[in-house]
Amino acid sequence: MTRLASLLGLCVFLLAGCRAAPDAPPGVVPLSARFDSLAQPYAFALPVLDPVEGVDGVRAEDCGRCHQTHYAEWRGSTHASALHDLQFQAEISKPDAPKWLCLNCHIPVGNQRDSLVTGLAGGDVLRPVARPNPAFDARMQAEGVTCAACHVRPDPATGRSVIVGAFETDRAPHPVRVDPAALRDVCRRCHDPQGEPLTRNLVCWFETYRELDEGRAALPPPLRSADCGTCHMPATRRRLAVGFDDLPLRTSHRHWWTGGGVPKTFGAYDSLLARGFTPALDVAWAGLDGVHGGDSLRLTLHLTNRNAGHHLPTADPERFLLALVSLHDAGGDTLATARLRIGQTWAWNPARKLADNRLRQGETRAWTATLPRPPGLLRGRLDVTVLHVRLTTPNARHMMAGAPAVDEALLPGGRRLVAELPAHYPFATYVYAASLDLATGARRVATPEELIARSKAEQRRPLPERVY
Ligand code: HEC
Ligand code: HEC
Ligand code: HEC
Ligand code: HEC
Ligand code: HEC
Structure with a gap:
């Protein structure tokens, strides 16, 4: 009996070798077999997140009820417009774009996706196999790189959503897991996807972390140990939430992420x-x-x-x-x-x-x-x-020509906006x-x-x- 079981096990193992996993339909390579989840986190959307206890939701607008200044800063940031960016909309509409993969960094949370990719037909990134997502939340989808993309993760033991924070507090009305190093390093997931070329034209192939590490010595001494947040989330003193008595002033970080100064709207x-x-x-x-x-x-x-x-x-x-x-x-x-x-x-x-x-x-x-x-x-x-x-004028013309292909489920009115790109972008x-x-x-x-x-x-x- 034991022998039979191990023989069966061996068969499954061999099959898995051919098809990459025992439970995937024939010809479908599961994402986990195609990508390394540690080295290539962007190939995986974040999980569907339950509402955070004490918040009654997981959208940015829910967080914004109390964290009004963080919310206002984030709203004005490029992160908040990462889905509605007109260039992004034009580019993901091209037939050779691995749209699901693009969305993993621009709308990364499971709740933001109307379907969830489980594998790739023949291992081809242009042929994703997906299942419908009953937890899809269209309002949260519009939030782009929303608060939860950086701050909310399922607790490994219970699966319940917890907020990743950077300091100890007993004042938060929601569960907090204090992990400053993980929080400050969260940028890496999306801003450093160096690795294999995935399609003939995969864009967003940057190496900002490598650049920072290799050139540290040339920075002024106080900045030699800088991380992304040192410059892109400058510190200030303020109270972190409204509606609570006697919250202390704390060192807080601007949620602006101002970068190269070319904003997404005039x-x-x-x-x-x-x-x-x-x-x-x-x-x-x-x-x-x-x-x-x-x-x-x-x-x-x-x-x-x-x-x-x-x-x-x-x-x-x-x-x-x-x-x-x-x-x-x-x-x-x-x-x-x-x-x-x-x-x-x-x-x-x-x-x-x-x-x-x-x-x-x-x-x-x-x-x-x-x-x-x-x-x-x-x-x-x-x-x-x-x-x-x-964006150069020739590239813009190319995008405008592709306006009829823009997916209006992701951006209502997107076709007209892309057709009139120079007036809006x-x-x-x-x-x-x-x-x-x-x-x-x-x-x-x-x-x-x-x-x-x-x-x-x-x-x-x-x-x-x-x-x-
Ligand atoms: C690994 C995460 C990641 C993936 C995958 C990804 N992006 Fe991005 N994308 C980013 C980041 C980070 C930025 C901001 C960089 C910048 O502004 O230069 C960005 C910026 C952009 C921009 C704005 C560029 C600019 O100069 O302002 C466009 C357009 C875009 N991405 C399109 C795409 C398309 C199309 C795909 C899929 C082929 C894609 N992205 C896949 C992370 C990603
Ligand atoms: C009902 C009000 C309320 C809501 C809603 C709320 N928070 Fe908080 N949050 C607080 C308070 C109060 C604190 C504690 C502030 C302090 O200690 O100074 C806090 C603390 C935090 C901290 C710091 C925790 C630490 O230990 O570093 C983070 C990060 C945070 N909240 C993120 C969020 C996010 C993200 C959401 C939305 C998913 C959210 N909060 C929703 C009230 C709220
Ligand atoms: C979930 C993916 C994701 C994470 C995590 C993330 N970013 Fe971004 N970031 C993006 C995308 C996508 C864009 C570009 C959006 C667009 O151009 O439409 C962007 C844009 C930016 C820009 C603006 C560039 C410009 O010129 O407008 C800066 C700066 C930035 N991010 C810094 C950070 C920092 C610092 C962190 C970590 C604290 C971080 N990001 C974490 C995806 C991410
Ligand atoms: C791109 C990643 C990212 C996004 C999106 C993001 N945060 Fe943060 N947030 C951080 C990081 C990183 C820190 C911690 C900085 C530190 O203490 O080292 C932080 C800190 C905080 C804190 C603690 C106090 C402070 O200012 O340091 C609160 C509260 C907070 N965020 C709320 C929010 C809310 C609310 C949203 C959405 C409206 C949001 N964050 C969106 C990365 C993010
Ligand atoms: C020492 C300060 C500093 C650090 C550290 C830093 N940045 Fe920047 N970053 C800047 C400045 C200043 C700009 C504006 C550049 C310009 O004028 O275009 C910028 C611009 C950007 C842009 C927009 C593209 C561009 O070149 O303008 C992105 C995206 C970005 N940074 C991401 C990051 C990420 C990710 C990290 C961490 C790996 C990081 N930055 C670390 C100062 C910094």
């Missing part, structure tokens, strides 16, 4: 500075020749990654900095321009990195822009502008602008407020006139 520019945006780039004029004679003007700029804890720019491979130097006559007409692109260069289909000239931590790039100088030029101006570009932000009056030698550098106003004004600029 309206969001209005709060960008209040949300702590400071571009990492420092621009210094290091030399200028040829203003008073000769046949060329030569301006040397020093471009420094002053305070990013990683490459500038990091993350999405399509982001880049665009530095432009232009010479204008007294009437304002453009006489000559020079440009420098700082970013990664990829070839697509299959995706391959061809070049990468991003600025490492603390690195300075010297760039000399040489412009032909028309004879007799005495008056006029020399402009320097730098943009952080997230900022492509780039001005991070530096300065102007030199050639006659007087006076130089004026734009204030942060002026840069915001210029960035907002791009909304009305027709695509053919955009420089990126």
